[in-house]
Amino acid sequence: MRIVVTGGSGQLARAIRETWTGHDVLCPPEAELDLSQREAIRQVLLTLKPDVVINAGAFTQVDRCETEEPLATLINGTAVTWLAEACNELDAKLVQISTDYVFDGQATRPYLETDPVAPRSAYGRTKLLGEQAARGCNRHLVARTAWLYDAWGKNFFLTMVNAARQGRALRVVADQRGTPTSCRALARQLQTVVEEDWQGLVHATCAGETTWHGFATEIFRQLAIPAELSPCTTADYPLPAPRPAYSVLDGAHRRALGTDQMPTWEQALTEVVDDFQRASSGTGPA
Ligand SMILES: NC(=O)c1ccc[n+]([C@@H]2O[C@H](COP(=O)([O-])OP(=O)(O)OC[C@H]3O[C@@H](n4cnc5c(N)ncnc54)[C@H](OP(=O)(O)O)[C@@H]3O)[C@@H](O)[C@H]2O)c1
Structure with a gap:
């Protein structure tokens, strides 16, 4: 199959490019496929003729979304309408990557695919528009994920490692719960999703749950990096966009659908750490 992944410079797009086998995977960067341009979307897709489009491109800067909601709406919401239109013209499938931020973060047990959505941030509102727009594609799947990271890109894992290497004391929030999910684990699951032609809505995170502080603790334990790490609360560091206190996603529908x-x-962290250490020591790919 020919797969086009939008947001080709992003961390998830890279993981898809590196992990998928047996398919023709194209990851045009924003300069070649700008989601804010309706005609460009149509032209590029009609030229490339994909069987599947994975929309991994997004305005992902959660705090900036609060002050730039119209632009975030264009990229995270309206653009998905245009992707869906082009996919329908090609009879292609649209896989829309979405987020735990569509929920209110007030739950006390993992969110099911059937739970009501109630985003509290501009980012969450715009990503919810994207989910709704994806349903305009005759063949679509919405995959919600959370807390993405890998050995590349801009993410919490690399932020922690770089800070510790600089010898900085770290305070990390210990009152938000979620599930760290490596891009490569999600990418492999997405390959199965596409090959088995799943439809509808699934939650796709790694299994288990922790806090950001718990995640940082495990990163330093696995990397054997001594780090000065202490817990803090969300209230200690007010940010423009509200963060969900609880964003664990239950993948009941995913498990019912198949593999x-x-x-x-x-x-998943162990796999990323091994890769990161090989790259750092010059014995593996950067
Ligand atoms: N990161 C997470 O923790 C997380 C959690 C849940 C869901 N998600 C979702 O997962 C997907 C992949 O996220 P990610 O972590 O891979 O994010 P990422 O690394 O920030 O990648 C997103 C990519 O989209 C690109 N982009 C921005 N505006 C664009 C435009 N107008 N046209 C085309 N591309 C554009 C960005 O380019 P620039 O770098 O040039 O801006 C970036 O390369 C997104 O849909 C995101 O909403 C992410």
Whole structure:
């Protein structure tokens, strides 16, 4: 199959490019496929003729979305309408990557695919528009994920490692719960999703749950980096966009649909750490 992944410079797009086998995977960067341009979307897709479009491109800067909601709405919401239109013209499938931010973050047990959405941030509102727009594609799947990271890109894992290497003391929030999910684990699950032609809505994170502080603790334990790490609360560091206090996603629908490949978040971290250490020591790909 020919797969086009939008947001080709992003961390998830890179993971898809690196992990998928047996398919023709094209990851045009924003300069070649700008989601804010309706005609460009149509032209590029009609030229490339994909069987599947994975929309991994997004305005992902959560705090900037609060002050730039119209632009975030264009990229995260309206653009998905245009992708859906082009996919319908090609009879292609649209896989829309979405987020735990569509929920209110007030739950006390993992969110099911059937739970009501109630975003509290501009980012969450715009991503919810994207989910709704994806349903305009005759063949679509919405995959919600959370807490993405890998050995590349801009993410919490690399932020922690770089800060610790600089010898900075770290205070990390210990009152938000979620599931760290490596891009490569999600990418492998997405390959199965596409090959088995799943439809509808699924939650796709690694298994288990922790806090950001718990995640940082495990990163430093697995990397054997001594770090000065202490817990703090969300209230200690007010940010423009509200963060969900609880964003664990239950993948009940994913498990019912077929092959569940998501490892525990600790197993996924080990794979990323091994890769990161090989790259750092010059014995593996950067
Ligand atoms: N990161 C997470 O923790 C997380 C959690 C839940 C869901 N998600 C979702 O997962 C998907 C992948 O996220 P990610 O972590 O890979 O994010 P990412 O690394 O920020 O990648 C997003 C990519 O989209 C690109 N982009 C921005 N505006 C664009 C435009 N107008 N046209 C085309 N591309 C554009 C960005 O380019 P620039 O770098 O040049 O801006 C970036 O390369 C997104 O849909 C995101 O909403 C992410």
